[in-house]
Amino acid sequence: MSPYRTTTGLMSHAPANESDLLPRWARLAPLALVALALAIDLPTPGAFSGDVFLILSSMIASCVYSLRAVVGVAVLNSLAGLVLLFAGHLSSDGGHAVVDYVSMVVLAWASVPLCRLRLSLRRRLQGAERVAESAQRAVLPPVRAWWGDTWIAVRYEAASAAASVGGDLYAAEHTPYGVRLLIGDVRGKGLNSIPGVAALVGSFHEAAHHTPTLSELARHLDEAVTRHTRETAAVSGETTVSGEHFITAAIAQIPDDGTEVRLISRGHCPAFLVSDSSLQVWEPEHPGLPLGLGEFDTGLWNDESRPFGPGHLLLLLLCTDGLLEARDSEGRFYAPHEDLRQSWRQGPPAVVERLTRAVHTHTDGVLTDDLALVAVTRVEHAPPRTGG
Template structure:
């Protein structure tokens, strides 16, 4: 396995920069329009002028510049407009030239209040984004990169641009029964799915430490979803009295303390993937069961499947945001080839590579939430931090 990347600390969904950088042309556009306006006025007959370009440059500046630069550009454009009036248009247009000049000044200086409005809206947007990040961390708490000798990486992307958290979920806990992992997908997506995500993740983080059997843990999760659905029905009080159709597909995995195997219990969830020296294989349980929240329809017994899991092997758990992403021809994405190329590089490389490739496959836009959780067991554990030599 290659040297560890992002080996320590907390892993969680990255909400991205608060203010994504603008393309370089946007910064030069207002100045370029001023230059083009002067060239048009000076190099063409008198009946042609660049007032439109001067006004358009001011409006563009209001969209991209900070207030001091907007004011500076308004001053420079006002001077340029006065110079063109006196040198180019006064003799030909007279009083009409003055009227056009005043109208242009109003347009140029209107960029100042527009800039102030944009900055105010940006501050409100940054506040909303920060609140979304805090909500995401409360609903999906960060996962430690190392739980003992177990190395974990997660990647989460909500399909809704209005929320940092959608209908997919993940969790990882180090318990007396081994490292336990959860990946799930709430029916639906976007902000409406967040309460169900919070209910399931909260139950898993508590029950995983006190429930010896994996099937019993899955039952606890099913009961939590059922209670959440009942509470939701009681609050909404549907006019027709019909129960809500809420459920969560989920997969629960366990790496026992003695090692050597990985256990997986699926409740209607999409397949997982195992990568090792024997190759990369799709792991679809023979009996995936019904989703969580429908346990009353499946009295059981609920059972898990186990597979060999040697140190260095890698388990990938995902949601259907990965497997149901389509290209322009409607072809679904499959991660087998990419996994075969990158699994030896470790979990962070795996989730980063797959997230990038599935975006490329789908043309840059995913229509469903995406959650990836990759895990491996290192024979040596987390890398030790080298001591800093004394000066």
């Protein structure tokens, strides 16, 4: 794999194949029910009817098998029912047995249109998922893994299983001022947050290249969020209350030839700096109000710096509160400190992967908020660039 391969960080909720969702027993159940019907009915002619198992076999097949396999199961059940009819039901129950057999066949073959409907709906859902995935990747474009000696990895998971993007965001750009990183969290979550995400990320990708300082960049983004909020309200005809819509954000800058990282926070959660000797929770002295509330913030929009050169052996983690406010079944918050200490030397991809797994374990796989992670470090010797 090329070390310059992009990292999208988007986690797909859809399995590659529908059969991946099915336990083994579900795939074997239709055939097992046919065998059960024959095993119970044949030794007790007239005392018990296995037709109910044959009907159930076809119904389950319509939910788990391909159309051709469902037709095959319907044929098998029709033949099995015929065997049971002549083996004992016809002589003991006469006309009623024939009526029961015909009813069983009708229900068995009803599984075929049910299967066609399921497959049609599944194709439509897959088409919608592909369109949504393309749109979502346009909102959060891929991030390059390497810019010079700067190594970046991102990870994103939406709380909603119906979407790959929600209210959290990230972005990275290589600018004349160095590598600039953005992470943020739109007020609220879910699909309604995506327009705000798109507005902020789009503005960042443009402004990051021609805005000299982080404070100027933050003010530019604040104006973009405010403008987007007003325009959205005007189009929808809604009345917007001042302070109702905002985005918490942190912006970091790593100069190409410098030995520090600069950070400005606008109401966002802390960053982390980790090395062999320490783990620092970086909470800016003046975090400021979130983007979109700049009109209420009369203070200084200052950024802060920390040592961050190739020789410092440091890793910077930017995250959203989906990481720090993840709770277990007893309401305890997840603390990333130990996982960061154990994984940071393995590089940013290992860090975001480990933290994501740890959060899922901590919450028993149930995310109640969107999660975004950006891990970055600087190395003394970047790997040689290869194709791919």
